[in-house]
Amino acid sequence: MTLLSVEDLHTHFISRDLDNQIRVARALNGVSFTLEAGRILGLVGETGAGKSLTATSLMGLLRPPARVVGGRALFEGQDLLAMPEAQVNALRGRDISLVVQSPKSSLDPLTRIGDQLIRIHRAHRKVSEAAARDRAVEMLASLGIPDPARRMAAWPYELSGGMAQRVLIALALMNAPRLLIADEPTTGLDVTVQAQILDLLRDLVRRTGIGAMIITHDLGVVAHYCDEMAVMYAGAIVESGPVREVFGQPSHPYTANLIGATPERLRLGGPRTVGGPPPNLFRLPEGCAYRDRCPQAGPDCAQTPPDVALGAGHIARCHRVAA
Amino acid sequence: MSGLLARRIALVVPLLAVILLFTFLLVRLSGSDPVGLLAGPTATTEEIALVRASLALDQPIWVQFGVYFGKVLQGDLGQSWLSNRPVLAEILDRAPATIELMFWGVLIGAGLGIPAGLRAAFRPDGSFDQVTRFLSLLGFSVPTYWLGLIMLFVFFYLLGWAPPGMGRIDLFLTPPDRITGSYLIDGLLAADWEAAGSAFSQLVLPVLCVAIISAAPIIKQTRAIALEVLASDYIRYARAQGLPHGQIRAMALRNSATPVVTFIGTEITGLVGTTSLIEYVFAWGGLGQYGLSAIIAGDFAVVQGYVLVLALFSVLVFLAVDVFVMLTEPRAGAAP
Amino acid sequence: MSTTVAPTPRWALRIAGITRRSPTLAIGATILLVFALVAILAPWIAPFDPIQAQPRNVLAPPGGAHPFGTDGNGMDVLSRVIAGAGWAFGIAIPAVLVGLLAGVPLGLYTGYRGGWPDEIMMRGFDALRVFPSIILALAVVAAAGPSLLNVVLVIGFLDSPVFARVVRAEVIALRGSTFVESAVAAGNPTWRILFVHILPNAIQGAMAQTAVRAAWAVRISATLAFLGVGIQPPTPEWGAMIRQGAEYLVTGQWWVGVFPGIALILMVLGLNMLGDGMQDMLDPRRKAATR
Numbered sequence: 001m002t003l004l005s006v007e008d009l010h011t012h013f014i015s016r017d018l019d020n021q022i023r024v025a026r027a028l029n030g031v032s033f034t035l036e037a038g039r040i041l042g043l044v045g046e047t048g049a050g051k052s053l054t055a056t057s058l059m060g061l062l063r064p065p066a067r068v069v070g071g072r073a074l075f076e077g078q079d080l081l082a083m084p085e086a087q088v089n090a091l092r093g094r095d096i097s098l099v100v101q102s103p104k105s106s107l108d109p110l111t112r113i114g115d116q117l118i119r120i121h122r123a124h125r126k127v128s129e130a131a132a133r134d135r136a137v138e139m140l141a142s143l144g145i146p147d148p149a150r151r152m153a154a155w156p157y158e159l160s161g162g163m164a165q166r167v168l169i170a171l172a173l174m175n176a177p178r179l180l181i182a183d184e185p186t187t188g189l190d191v192t193v194q195a196q197i198l199d200l201l202r203d204l205v206r207r208t209g210i211g212a213m214i215i216t217h218d219l220g221v222v223a224h225y226c227d228e229m230a231v232m233y234a235g236a237i238v239e240s241g242p243v244r245e246v247f248g249q250p251s252h253p254y255t256a257n258l259i260g261a262t263p264e265r266l267r268l269g270g271p272r273t274v275g276g277p278p279p280n281l282f283r284l285p286e287g288c289a290y291r292d293r294c295p296q297a298g299p300d301c302a303q304t305p306p307d308v309a310l311g312a313g314h315i316a317r318c319h320r321v322a323a
Numbered sequence: 324m325s326g327l328l329a330r331r332i333a334l335v336v337p338l339l340a341v342i343l344l345f346t347f348l349l350v351r352l353s354g355s356d357p358v359g360l361l362a363g364p365t366a367t368t369e370e371i372a373l374v375r376a377s378l379a380l381d382q383p384i385w386v387q388f389g390v391y392f393g394k395v396l397q398g399d400l401g402q403s404w405l406s407n408r409p410v411l412a413e414i415l416d417r418a419p420a421t422i423e424l425m426f427w428g429v430l431i432g433a434g435l436g437i438p439a440g441l442r443a444a445f446r447p448d449g450s451f452d453q454v455t456r457f458l459s460l461l462g463f464s465v466p467t468y469w470l471g472l473i474m475l476f477v478f479f480y481l482l483g484w485a486p487p488g489m490g491r492i493d494l495f496l497t498p499p500d501r502i503t504g505s506y507l508i509d510g511l512l513a514a515d516w517e518a519a520g521s522a523f524s525q526l527v528l529p530v531l532c533v534a535i536i537s538a539a540p541i542i543k544q545t546r547a548i549a550l551e552v553l554a555s556d557y558i559r560y561a562r563a564q565g566l567p568h569g570q571i572r573a574m575a576l577r578n579s580a581t582p583v584v585t586f587i588g589t590e591i592t593g594l595v596g597t598t599s600l601i602e603y604v605f606a607w608g609g610l611g612q613y614g615l616s617a618i619i620a621g622d623f624a625v626v627q628g629y630v631l632v633l634a635l636f637s638v639l640v641f642l643a644v645d646v647f648v649m650l651t652e653p654r655a656g657a658a659p
Numbered sequence: 660m661s662t663t664v665a666p667t668p669r670w671a672l673r674i675a676g677i678t679r680r681s682p683t684l685a686i687g688a689t690i691l692l693v694f695a696l697v698a699i700l701a702p703w704i705a706p707f708d709p710i711q712a713q714p715r716n717v718l719a720p721p722g723g724a725h726p727f728g729t730d731g732n733g734m735d736v737l738s739r740v741i742a743g744a745g746w747a748f749g750i751a752i753p754a755v756l757v758g759l760l761a762g763v764p765l766g767l768y769t770g771y772r773g774g775w776p777d778e779i780m781m782r783g784f785d786a787l788r789v790f791p792s793i794i795l796a797l798a799v800v801a802a803a804g805p806s807l808l809n810v811v812l813v814i815g816f817l818d819s820p821v822f823a824r825v826v827r828a829e830v831i832a833l834r835g836s837t838f839v840e841s842a843v844a845a846g847n848p849t850w851r852i853l854f855v856h857i858l859p860n861a862i863q864g865a866m867a868q869t870a871v872r873a874a875w876a877v878r879i880s881a882t883l884a885f886l887g888v889g890i891q892p893p894t895p896e897w898g899a900m901i902r903q904g905a906e907y908l909v910t911g912q913w914w915v916g917v918f919p920g921i922a923l924i925l926m927v928l929g930l931n932m933l934g935d936g937m938q939d940m941l942d943p944r945r946k947a948a949t950r
Contacts, residue, residue, distance in 0.1 A: 337782070341782070341783065342786055342789065342790075349799065349802055352803055353801070353802035456683070460932055463874075464874070464878075466882065466885070466898075466920065466923055466924070467882075468882065468885055468901070469916070469920040469923070472904075472905055472908050473920070475908065475909060476908045476913055476917075480909055487909070589788075592791050593791055593793075595791045596792065596794045599791075600882065603886070618797050618798055618801045619888060621801065623802065626801070626802075629794075630794060630795070634789040637789035637790075638789055641789070
């Protein structure tokens with residue numbers, strides 16, 4: 001069975017402005033992708049494309065004014081979006097784990113890290129305190145944290161950024177999840193630490209056969225660590241497929257632009273890429289959302305573009321590819 | 324940690340100097356000349372000169388400040404211009420009455436305000452939140468003394484449930500022997516049930532007033548603190564970890580505790596003023612009534628001592644809050 | 660452009676939008692508007708002269724020609740409550756202006772300059788914080804002499820640290836920004852950078868505080884008058900009227916002190932609600948900007 005299958009996910013931010021007019025920001029406009037166990041999917045795109053929102057939407061972690069307005073997110077065949085909150089909450093942290101990009105502020109400042117590890121384990125599994133403690137020490141050790149038994153007593157503020165990220169990964173793995181979502185796991189860390197953390201994640205997937213989704217704006221991370229990739233633009237996936245295929249033959253003009261614009265280190269420089277400002281989610285153009293910035297845009301781009309299969313699971317959503 | 328505390332106390336010393344300078348200037352600003360008052364109407368020129376010299380008023384202003392500074396360090400807050408009695412002794416005599424009133428008032432105010440603020444924060448914009456927000460705004464807007472007057476009007480004049488606002492114990496009862504200075508506690512200790520009962524019934528209305536006035540800012544700030552904690556990364560991440568709601572709530576509570584206590588500590592300063600006004604309305608006979616009466620009468624030796632003691636009290640409370648933070652925050656104990 | 664259907668005017672939409680976003684602000688603004696109208700129209704809507712004593716009609720209960728009754732001097736309580744609105748605005752507005760005039764330049768300068776002036780100012784403010792504001796205001800007004808001018812000046816100066824702090828924080832945040840640095844590079848004098856370039860961007864936080872500070876000014880001035888340190892009877896000031904009413908409360912003539920108290924509460928409540936709403940409206944935008 002497919003581990004995770006997201007189908008036509010729509011998320012909107014619905015609010016009123018100062019003139020009492022309802023404003024809808026269409027942040028996700030039909031996101032679809034699948035992830036199999038044992039694979040690593042890289043979700044790339046510029047800031048505001050909806051990468052993190054995809055993760056929070058499917059995990060049921062949205063807060064008003066954001067709301068899922070359509071679509072399904074099947075985790076092992078069960079629709080996460082249709083489940084009662086209590087059931088999703090039981091899955092979170094047990095079968096689906098999240099690693100976020102601000103590890104230091106995401107740890108409870110008043111609880112020693114060992115107690116946090118024990119807490120999440122015992123929240124989801126019926127185990128004794130002692131057994132949970134043993135597993136926590138083991139987990140810290142397996143993540144390359146020196147002197148794990150003593151680290152258990154550390155306070156969050158005592159950790160370096162890299163160390164805190166390892167602790168967060170340990171938290172995520174305490175209950176042996178089947179899906180791991182890492183949202184910009186290495187942003188803000190030193191380059192060497194980044195590599196260590198990502199190596200760790202990749203080895204973990206290879207060893208345990210879980211599925212992982214890495215959200216990043218760094219194409220280098222995708223190229224080096226992922227099996228599949230999905231490129232997001234304006235709340236939709238414009239191109240997806242095996243990393244080798246997409247890099248070998250970038251077919252959507254946006255993907256081509258992304259890869260072409262970062263020849264040196266395959267890296268997106270910050271929030272914007274070449275070719276204009278990010279799209280206005282309050283007023284997305286009809287048809288292809290990229291057509292205002294696209295060098296190849298034509299009149300037909302005002303129509304909704306089709307998903308074109310290019311073989312080997314490689315798909316691009318563009319009129320030009322179809323032609 | 325003791326080193327940290329020592330540094331914190333060292334910071335207080337220049338603060339005390341500024342406070343003293345301020346209270347000193349307060350009297351200078353008044354421009355009142357106490358010499359006439361102190362020497363009496365029949366004093367001769369020599370006597371007046373003598374009094375003037377004894378107060379160092381014939382010296383340059385910075386010498387006068389030095390003299391004042393030295394006297395305060397020796398625990399001499401001067402004498403009342405009107406009654407000639409030593410200010411410090413009068414203040415110490417009255418302080419327990421004020422502390423009793425403030426203690427119960429703030430305790431009840433916090434006991435109502437903290438749970439209300441938390442409950443409002445857990446459901447922002449819910450009906451409970453709307454009601455408490457309005458009540459808190461109302462509490463901010465009611466004049467303290469007016470609340471006291473209305474309380475007296477309703478519960479003494481109209482309903483007859485409360486005794487008149489004339490002091491801390493029935494006029495015809497003998498106060499119990501002084502042990503703590505609180506008539507209620509001293510009465511209980513001396514097994515003088517009549518005195519304790521009277522002291523209690525006298526306490527109810529003024530304590531209620533202080534509680535109502537102090538609850539307003541506590542509700543508002545507790546709500547704001549809890550909302551901020553609930554929006555924090557660690558609470559969001561706790562939700563992503565699928566922790567049970569009860570545990571997340573407990574985490575939010577523990578992380579709100581220190582800022583809430585810190586806030587109440589800083590709020591004590593303002594509540595001293597509130598308590599003074601309540602004392603004035605209920606003829607409480609504590610420090611606040613003493614100080615306010617002196618302000619009204621223009622007895623600036625007393626005003627000076629009163630303001631100084633209030634400031635010192637605030638400094639002590641701030642220090643106590645610092646110690647509390649050091650004991651509860653893992654980071655504060657270790658940071659340099 | 661010809662439109663057949665008249666659209667809802669933009670200002671009406673804006674009011675509806677603000678009301679929806681912050682009902683608190685809308686209610687507060689409405690209350691204040693009513694008080695402002697009452698203060699302006701006082702000579703026409705008050706049934707009697709507020710300081711005209713009628714010795715033969717003392718302590719008349721509410722009703723008839725005197726809806727709020729008369730006080731111990733036989734003055735009409737309703738007329739006095741109406742006249743009190745003018746006194747409340749007359750003290751609060753200049754007091755807040757004094758606070759702004761003293762606090763904003765101080766915050767601008769110390770925030771921009773940093774160093775020892777900043778240090779001294781902040782330590783001074785720390786020292787001020789240990790004094791209860793009500794007691795401090797009372798003591799200083801009593802020391803300086805209870806004139807109207809002194810009341811306004813003392814309240815204003817005690818307010819100024821609030822404005823100075825807010826402005827200082829904004830200036831520190833703006834100090835290193837590109838537009839300030841380019842203004843410096845262009846050779847503008849410091850006063851021009853402070854007042855022309857920085858001030859318009861740093862004043863917002865201080866303005867959001869004005870309503871709450873005005874509420875405080877109304878409260879404090881009434882408290883002063885209640886204690887007999889500020890404005891004296893028979894001036895129709897609410898605090899002074901409550902002082903007069905206090906002695907009658909325990910003998911049952913409640914109307915003398917109750918009506919001015921209610922007026923005082925409503926006005927302070929209106930200002931507090933307005934201030935609360937203003938801070939609310941500014942806050943989410945600020946949060947969104949930092950995220």
